[in-house]
Amino acid sequence: MQVNAQSQATTPLASLSLGKFIRRFGSILSKASLALLILHSNPVLAEKVRGKPGTTEIVSADLVYYALERDTLMSISKQFTDTTSNWEAIGKRNRIGNERAIPIGSAVIIPAELLAEENAPARVVALAGIVTAIQKNGQEIPVNLNASLNEGTQINTSKNGFVTLALADDSRVSIPSNSQALLNRLRVTKFTKSPRTEIKLLDGRVESQVSKLDVNKGRFEVRSKLAIAGVRGTHFRVGVNENGIANEVLEGGVAVGQAEKPNALILPAGQGNIVTRDGVGKPVQLLPAPTLNPGYQLQERPRLQFNINAVDGASEYRAQISKDAQVQNIIAENTSKDLAFQFTDLVDGDYFLRVTAIDPNRLEGMPSVMPFKVKTKPEPPFPLQPKHKVRTPAVEFKWAQSSEANFYHLQVAKDAQFREIVLDQNQITRPEFSTEKISVGQYFWRIATVVERTSGLDHGPFSNPQSFSVLPSQTVNPFEDKGGQQLEFSWPSEPGQRFLVQIANEPEFKKPLFSKEVNEARVQMPRPESGIYYIRVRATDADRFIGIFSQPQKFEVGLRWITGTGETLQSMSGVVRPNAQ
Secondary structure, three states, X not given: OOOOHHHHHHOOHHHOOHHHHHHHHHHHXXXXXXXXXXXXXXXXXXXXXXXXXXXXXXXXXXXXXXXXXXXXXXXXXXXXXXXXXXXXXXXXXXXXXXXXXXXXXXXXXXXXXXXOEEEOOEEEEEEEOOEXXXXXXXXXXXXXXXXXXXXXXXXXXXXXXXXXXXXXXXXXXXXXXXXXXXEEEEEEEOOOOXXXXXXXXXEOEEEEEOOOOOOOOOEEEEEOOXXXXXXXXXXXXXXXXXXXEEEEEEEOEEEEEEOOEEEEEEEEOOEEEXXXXXXXXXXXXXXXXXXXXXXXXXXXXXXXXXXXXXXXXXXXXXXXXXXXXXXXXXXXXXXXXXXXXXXOOOOOEEEXXXXXXXXXXXXXXXXXXXXXXXXXXXXXXXXXXXOEEEOOOOEEEEEOOOOOOOEEEEEEEOOOOOOOEEEEXXXXXXXXXXXXXXXXXXXXXXXXXXXXXXXXXXXXXXXXXXXXXXXXXXXXXXXXXXXXXXXXXXXXXXXXXXXEEEEXXXXXXXXXXXXXXXXXXXXXXXXXXXXXXXXXXXXXXXXXXXXXXXXXXXXXXOOOOEOOOOOEOEEOOEXXXXXXX
């Protein structure tokens, strides 16, 4: 209502008589508001308020009716409250003493609490897992998304069952897993649509986000075997546990009590209590919202991992996954005494994680809600090689072939976090790749699948990092023919290695002339005929890693003179050799 500032200044509103107030401001008041003002201020003037006979208006959730000819308090009571027995209460509210003396067009207030009620079914707006519904007659009915559930229906949720109901005033009631709740009352008043809701919690938990009820004078209660929680618009939880009935207020305020004393205690936001057979427990500050360790925002493995930080005073934690930030479309939950949670079987997409801490009294604390993304498709290939070590100039990478892959993406880095990438090779068409660009050192590698879709390239997550070391290739020290009866060969080695040595007269080693396993980095063999030969060595490390043969090394066994005793003929300059013909 707007009032002329000059009038306010010269004539205080408090000094105006009702008649002057109406003459000055009546033109800007609705008829319904004016009727309420008059009836509360001076019932004698009620007959001066007129409206179109037979019409109604809603003011502060009460109904204002403009009487028709021959209307009586009884007929009005029957029309709007479905019974004539309320005529005296209507007359008292309107200060009408004569049951029949109602002038045509007069404003008659029908209080909201007297209005007749009608059914207001709840609608299923979120559903996951196994949820059953049992009607009043005991018949079990299927629970589907957007299904209507009537008053008297009992809802049962399984271990992984979740359901959220929308009420007529857009309030939400969420029933999580392992719970039983009876929709004891689902009604609204006729004409004003003021909600009248009562949920009876039989077992488990129920969470309610209730629209503001102060304006429409609605009522919302959650009852259990020991307690009643009534609200006028708030966000709260009620749970049945071994300690009693737990009440937890997240927003607004909740009147908590027992049947004989329903408003024993008002719990504000951030507090809870336990109601037992012995009485209504004192308010307790709810535990603060837990925080998560970094890295949860992107989940790239079928088994989702979340790690939380400890909350002082917590004995347990609850984690729930939802498709919406309001956490009404819950699809999974878990409780744990540890600080780690795991979930599986989630398809790729965007989700929200809600985490709460639970105190020793089983009161659940304030929630933290954080968004995260699941991206597990297309799945990465299974890495095959290298594993652990490489002793070749060229490093060969191999992985299992993916049936849906168009390309593969290979990365090699010096660290497991892949901050120091040394090789980034995309659009590999075969399940293998070879390179000589990786020097001796410690590395990590991973591989991802890339699929061409109508919307573009779909790059899947990388496989888990695989570590490997590039070690120097096996070599053989240069050979020197000293002319002796035994030839000796040696090569670089590492502690704990064993070796396989082969010598042949051709580089393909189809028929080795000499093949021997030794435990030291040297070997001797009887002197063969003079000619060209080849030697190669393969090492087996102390950890049983078997390398590959060294590159064949060519060497020559020369002619020599020998003495009568069979010794090599020597001179001051060394072995005496005959001139080659």
